[in-house]
Amino acid sequence: MSDQPRRPRRPAKPYRRPKKDPVRVLAFEALRAVDERDAYANLVLPPLLRTAREKGDFDARDAALATELVYGTLRRQGTYDAIIAACVDRPLREVDPPVLDVLSLGAHQLLGTRIPTHAAVSASVELARVVLGDGRAKFVNAVLRRIAQDDLDGWLERVAPPYEEDPEDHLAVVHSHPRWVVSALWDSLGGGRAGIEDLLRADNERPEVTLVARPGRATTDELLGEEAAVPGRWSPHAVRLTEGGEPGAVKAVAEGRAGVQDEGSQLVALALAAAPVEGRDRMWLDGCAGPGGKAALLAALAAERGAVLLASEKQPHRAGLVARALDGNPGPYQVVAADGTRPAWRPGSFDRVLVDVPCTGLGALRRRPEARWRRRPEDLAGFAPLQRGLLRTALESVRVGGVVGYATCSPHLAETRAVVADLLGQFPDAELIDARPLLPGVPDLGEGPDVQLWPHLHGTDAMYLALIRRTG
Numbered sequence: 001m002s003d004q005p006r007r008p009r010r011p012a013k014p015y016r017r018p019k020k021d022p023v024r025v026l027a028f029e030a031l032r033a034v035d036e037r038d039a040y041a042n043l044v045l046p047p048l049l050r051t052a053r054e055k056g057d058f059d060a061r062d063a064a065l066a067t068e069l070v071y072g073t074l075r076r077q078g079t080y081d082a083i084i085a086a087c088v089d090r091p092l093r094e095v096d097p098p099v100l101d102v103l104s105l106g107a108h109q110l111l112g113t114r115i116p117t118h119a120a121v122s123a124s125v126e127l128a129r130v131v132l133g134d135g136r137a138k139f140v141n142a143v144l145r146r147i148a149q150d151d152l153d154g155w156l157e158r159v160a161p162p163y164e165e166d167p168e169d170h171l172a173v174v175h176s177h178p179r180w181v182v183s184a185l186w187d188s189l190g191g192g193r194a195g196i197e198d199l200l201r202a203d204n205e206r207p208e209v210t211l212v213a214r215p216g217r218a219t220t221d222e223l224l225g226e227e228a229a230v231p232g233r234w235s236p237h238a239v240r241l242t243e244g245g246e247p248g249a250v251k252a253v254a255e256g257r258a259g260v261q262d263e264g265s266q267l268v269a270l271a272l273a274a275a276p277v278e279g280r281d282r283m284w285l286d287g288c289a290g291p292g293g294k295a296a297l298l299a300a301l302a303a304e305r306g307a308v309l310l311a312s313e314k315q316p317h318r319a320g321l322v323a324r325a326l327d328g329n330p331g332p333y334q335v336v337a338a339d340g341t342r343p344a345w346r347p348g349s350f351d352r353v354l355v356d357v358p359c360t361g362l363g364a365l366r367r368r369p370e371a372r373w374r375r376r377p378e379d380l381a382g383f384a385p386l387q388r389g390l391l392r393t394a395l396e397s398v399r400v401g402g403v404v405g406y407a408t409c410s411p412h413l414a415e416t417r418a419v420v421a422d423l424l425g426q427f428p429d430a431e432l433i434d435a436r437p438l439l440p441g442v443p444d445l446g447e448g449p450d451v452q453l454w455p456h457l458h459g460t461d462a463m464y465l466a467l468i469r470r471t472g
Contacts, residue, residue: 018129027069078176175200202455216330217257235266264460271438278401290318292325303331341389363462
């Protein structure tokens, strides 16, 4: 036996309870709702922020950071997945989704914000301790320390295939879009590399909040009195809030006299209202009216001319939203819960008809970034019969000399020109009219006669519009 005295054992460090960071916990909860319940961040986040403010946990800066963490992570999810996959010792599908959410939040703080490296790692590890436990927090710590060894450009050089070898996969990784979406957008946009890169970058930028002053109920001058408010680019009824903010706090919005509406959506309604019709102009139809933005603008424009709008929406709860949006309209209108493919009205009843059809939503990826990861190419086949059925009903519902507007918030050719071409083939007494002159001052509208708006060219969602006149 050794007669050397034993060294006294170092006392164990006392266990330190993890410190709860309300901002990052809220961001994590929002991402889990998006993943687990297929929720949309723009619907989940506002009530979470409101509850946090009511508890006194949040101020405006906290809310801004939480919003950036959620939307920034969702927008760059594909890029961060590729980087995380290079830093873990297993296939990404074997990483538990809650762990992956914490890693993605950490990756965004490291690679997509100005948060210092040490703070980004320590805050993410602390979040992991709170929501995952100490064991998995060690895994998070190890992965984030690997990610922190390089910046975003450096990582993209490692994980993205060279453009020359696979252009679409390169763009998909660098700009965080599924490959099939990159391909579809590129087909619709045409042109070379610069245009598609500009479009994909625009999809990853935070969109401004755009308001609409509903004619006869509010004015742009009233809305321009709000902080950081500037006129819209193209619509005479649009006002942009350049620093975001809470639209519901705007008096005219709270009273329903104004609303939140992308400028592209406003232009679709304005173009239909401005299209020349032959003869009377008394009855207008919005055949897919929910949730009510376009219907409210159309109803106000119709009222100025002594016309009546019928707003039809299949889902009763969405019809209720339409009724709320139209409440207070200065002229007569009616809202019905009806299937637009089985109309509750006689053929040829209307002078103007709008159908803004359900679609993949690929034109609104700035606002709903998570949609890019949910949609699949096979979804197109699911929407196709409904889109064609709604346009067919619209063409049957308009009288000879009247005009139909076919609109969709997707630039995918299968949801735009293919649908219009199919229906024109079935209606020899219908013809496309040039929509471009009906959007005065709007540049880069292509060869026509239909119109495709783009985030990078127009600062709007990628709305599509075709105007069709019944000729006999």
